Amino acid sequence: MTELLTTWWVWLAAALVLVILETLVPGFVFLGFAIGAAAVGLMLFGPLQLVSPPMLFLIFAAFSLVAWLVLRRLFSLPTGQVKTFDRDIND
Template sequence: MAGYLTLWWVWICIALALGVLELLAPAFIFLGFGLGAIAMAGIVLILPAAGVPALLALFALLSLLAWIGLRFAFRRQSSGGRIITRDINEN
């Protein structure tokens, strides 16, 4: 398994699988991991001689940064629900 994580197409497959999971459970959780996996595909394509522990640590860091970026990008998104501050039964 150690050699497989250094192949760029494995990271693309992982990113696609995480994208499908995000479609099944939309909460912007798996999307951050998917973006991290896409970034890892580019890194492994450029630097294929990195060790597996370093690759997994970098994947975790990139996924965390992608998740934080998504939280900032979608924080202003509203659910469209009204906030009621006055009760109609109050006189």
């Protein structure tokens, strides 16, 4: 199992599954995790080949958090903006 967690294609497959979940349940939650998994998968090609699985999960969590915060900042409504309706759409 440990050997499987340090394989690059497992992380990229997990990223793909999370992107598919994001299309079913929108809200940028799964997309942040997908970006984190893709980042770890791509980093396993280079310097992270000999990193232990707990460290990979820590890196995954850090990348996911940063990605989620960036997505929230980019796609959220401006501060203080509230959608109000002045009239009924049935009138």
